[in-house]
Amino acid sequence: MLSNDRKTSTESTSRRALAPTILGLCLGLVIGLVWWSFVSRGAAGSAAGSAVAGESQASVSSAVGADTDLLQCEQLMGEDATGVVTAERDKLTTVAEWQEQRHAPDVTVVSRLRSLADRFPSDADVTVCVYAGQFPAPGGPPVEDGTSRPPYDRMTLLVLPDGSTLFDSASRSTPARPDTPQRWLLRRS
Amino acid sequence: MYQTQWVIITGTNNWREIGSGHQCADRFRYWYWGYGYAGGWYETGHTPGLTIGQSHTFKISRAFNGRVTAYFFSVDDTYKGSLISSLAGPRVEAGTAQVSQTTHSFLHYQVNGGGFLNFSGRDSSVVDTGMCGSWLADTSWRAGEGASC
Numbered sequence: 001m002l003s004n005d006r007k008t009s010t011e012s013t014s015r016r017a018l019a020p021t022i023l024g025l026c027l028g029l030v031i032g033l034v035w036w037s038f039v040s041r042g043a044a045g046s047a048a049g050s051a052v053a054g055e056s057q058a059s060v061s062s063a064v065g066a067d068t069d070l071l072q073c074e075q076l077m078g079e080d081a082t083g084v085v086t087a088e089r090d091k092l093t094t095v096a097e098w099q100e101q102r103h104a105p106d107v108t109v110v111s112r113l114r115s116l117a118d119r120f121p122s123d124a125d126v127t128v129c130v131y132a133g134q135f136p137a138p139g140g141p142p143v144e145d146g147t148s149r150p151p152y153d154r155m156t157l158l159v160l161p162d163g164s165t166l167f168d169s170a171s172r173s174t175p176a177r178p179d180t181p182q183r184w185l186l187r188r189s
Numbered sequence: 190m191y192q193t194q195w196v197i198i199t200g201t202n203n204w205r206e207i208g209s210g211h212q213c214a215d216r217f218r219y220w221y222w223g224y225g226y227a228g229g230w231y232e233t234g235h236t237p238g239l240t241i242g243q244s245h246t247f248k249i250s251r252a253f254n255g256r257v258t259a260y261f262f263s264v265d266d267t268y269k270g271s272l273i274s275s276l277a278g279p280r281v282e283a284g285t286a287q288v289s290q291t292t293h294s295f296l297h298y299q300v301n302g303g304g305f306l307n308f309s310g311r312d313s314s315v316v317d318t319g320m321c322g323s324w325l326a327d328t329s330w331r332a333g334e335g336a337s338c
Contacts (some may be wrong), residue, residue, distance in 0.1 A: 033335030103226050105275040106203075109233050137232075140204045140225040141195050142315045152230065178229075 016108065072159055073129035086130035090181045093122040094121070095158060098181040099168070102152075120161045127159040128168070130178050137170035154178045193227075196249050196260070201330050202228045207247050207262045209239055209270070222262040222270050234262075234270040271284075296328045 022181055069087040077084075090098075096111035115128070135155040143149060152170035156178055171178045193245040194315040207222040210326025218239045223232035238244075250261040258276070307328045314330070316322045322332035 037251065099231075103231075107224055107226055107231075107276075108272075108273040109231075112234060137230045137233075138191055138193060138206055138208065138210075138221065138223070138225075140206060140228075141197055141201050143201050147315070149228070167232050167235075168233045169229055176227070 027030050030073055043085060069127050072127050073131070073157075076129060076157065076159065076165065083132045084129060085132050086128070086178070086180055088128045088180050088182055089125050090128060091122070092116075092120055092124045092126050094159070094181050094185070095126045095128065098179075098184045102184050104158060116160070124161040126161065129157045130180065131155045132173070133159070135169075135170045156180075194247055194249065195249070202226075202278065205249050205260050205262075205272070206230075207249055207264070209245075210235075215241075220245075220264055220269070224260075224272055233272060236264075236269070284324070296330070 003107055010101040071087045073084045073087040096113040099111040137152055137154040139149050153173050154171045157165050158168050191208050191210050193206055195204045195206040197204050204225040210219050210221055217236045219235045221232055221235040245265050248263045252259045258274045259271055259273045297305040298306045309327050311324050325331050
């Protein structure tokens with residue numbers, strides 16, 4: 001499934017022909033669902049402002065810093081864990097607003113990033129990483145016919161200014177690709 | 190593995206969920222809560238460090254103020270988080286999934302602040318490959334991994 005998925009043309013500029021291993025999935029889940037998994041990170045933070053790589057690179061021009069964002073997202077998972085389909089850098093307050101309002105008015109929440117105000121300024125950079133793979137996050141109730149759902153094939157993580165990570169969501173690439181703050185802002189404009 | 194419960198909103202692609210997670214050969218244990226929207230899962234919070242063998246009460250409460258609906262997540266009556274929703278939903282159902290090994294879920298519900306009532310009936314159960322599960326009673330479900338049931 002993964003290899004076919006990666007043949008779709010609109011996705012990553014950074015994909016690799018990688019199969020998710022059990023170790024890789026485990027690592028991803030640990031990073032995503034348990035925030036104590038801190039990571040080493042490379043050259044991040046050199047770019048100013050918002051930067052986007054991957055799925056939406058074509059729609060957001062001058063992807064300053066995109067390569068470093070991409071590198072940061074890739075380093076989270078290691079060489080053989082999964083593929084990065086989007087790497088995007090935004091301000092912390094933008095990411096918080098996105099988390100809070102992306103499903104409004106159906107669902108409105110208070111972003112966990114708000115509770116980090118004493119650790120990071122609101123204009124600090126947060127990198128949004130969207131990965132392809134198989135991610136067995138909580139899947140909700142069985143569908144109406146009693147069958148199980150397919151596993152999620154996208155996972156979104158946030159890389160905070162200190163390099164720690166926070167799980168955002170797990171979703172499926174169909175019928176719609178995962179949302180990001182930049183796509184949300186474009187929809188609103 | 191997850192031991193979880195949910196409230197279903199407007200079909201099974203939209204739900205509220207709270208539960209326990211065990212991952213990576215049980216090295217990581219945590220409670221989590223959040224919501225499902227259009228089939229995706231959006232975690233709104235979690236707490237690490239749960240202890241095997243302890244019993245806990247998980248609760249999803251719903252309140253309506255005449256304009257919007259709020260859902261509250263709690264564990265052992267300690268508030269964990271909330272969300273606001275404009276979705277009234279044609280139906281609200283509650284269910285549970287349990288995949289922690291050889292422990293039991295006890296199922297109760299409460300309506301409009303009344304006393305807790307036992308679930309009745311066993312409308313649906315799904316056991317995935319590699320897992321096992323069985324009803325002990327209408328209010329008790331036992332599940333595990335492999336043949337541990």
